[in-house]
Amino acid sequence: MKTLIRFGFWMSILVIASVAKLQAQNTFFPTKVGAVLVYAQQDAKGKAKSYSKLSIKDVQGSGNNMTISYVAEVLDKDRKPTNPPTEMPCKVVVKDGVVILDMNQMFAGQIKDSQMKVDITGMPMELPGNLQPGQSLKDADITMSIDMGVMKMTTTMKMTDGKCLAIEDVTVPAGTFKCYKITQTITTTVMGKSVVSRSLSWYAPGTGQVKTESYNDKDQLQSVMALVESN
Numbered sequence: 001m002k003t004l005i006r007f008g009f010w011m012s013i014l015v016i017a018s019v020a021k022l023q024a025q026n027t028f029f030p031t032k033v034g035a036v037l038v039y040a041q042q043d044a045k046g047k048a049k050s051y052s053k054l055s056i057k058d059v060q061g062s063g064n065n066m067t068i069s070y071v072a073e074v075l076d077k078d079r080k081p082t083n084p085p086t087e088m089p090c091k092v093v094v095k096d097g098v099v100i101l102d103m104n105q106m107f108a109g110q111i112k113d114s115q116m117k118v119d120i121t122g123m124p125m126e127l128p129g130n131l132q133p134g135q136s137l138k139d140a141d142i143t144m145s146i147d148m149g150v151m152k153m154t155t156t157m158k159m160t161d162g163k164c165l166a167i168e169d170v171t172v173p174a175g176t177f178k179c180y181k182i183t184q185t186i187t188t189t190v191m192g193k194s195v196v197s198r199s200l201s202w203y204a205p206g207t208g209q210v211k212t213e214s215y216n217d218k219d220q221l222q223s224v225m226a227l228v229e230s231n
Helices: 005-018 103-111
Strands: 034-041 049-060 065-075 087-095 097-103 118-122 140-147 152-172 174-189 193-204 208-213 221-230
Touching: 087 221, 152 193, 152 208, 174 208
Parallel strands: none
Antiparallel strands: 034 049, 034 221, 049 065, 065 087, 087 097, 118 140, 140 152, 152 174, 174 193, 193 208, 208 221
C-alpha cells in the first residue's frame, strides 16, 4: 500500500531522473559525489507543500562510461525527513555516452518486503547532448503494473510532443542557471481514467532539472517544482 500512496512522488522523481539515454557531453544530471539537490513542490500560488532531495552517493568511471548512485528522499513541508522516512536508492548507468535508467530498480527497495508483484516497462525519455531550440524529442512512456493478489492496477504515463523551445537563464531559490527549456504533453492513465497535462521544464547541464511547471488541459498552472538547494 505504501507503494500506491507514494506513487505520485516517485513518478515525479522519474521525470527528474529519467533523463535517460542522453549524450554524456551534456549530461543533464549531477555527476559529483556529495552533490545534493533539494526541490520544493509548490502549488499554483507558490506555497511549498513538500520537498524532495537527491543525494549523489557514488560515481564509478568517467566521461562516456560511468555509474551514478544516488538516493531520492521525501521531505515534509519543513524540509525534514518524513516519519517513517521515505527514501529510495537509485542508479544511473552511462554506457558509451548513453545514460540508461533501470526503472525496475527504482522501486526495488519499496517492494522487496511486500507481497505485491510490480512490473515496470516503457520507453525512456531522451535528451540529446546536442539539444538545440526547435528540436523535437522522442516520445516516452512508463507503465507500472501492480498485482496485489486480490487487486490489480496499471498506471501509465506517456510523454509526447516534446520540444526544446529555447536556451535561457532561469532563476530559482538555488540561483540562476542557463537552461534548456522543454515542453511536453503528459498523459497519465490510472485504472482506465486518463488525465492530460502539459509541462514546461528547465534543465541545466551538470545539474539536471532546475524547474518544472505543470498545467492542466485548460492551460492553467497547477503546480511548480523548483530547485531550492544545490551544492
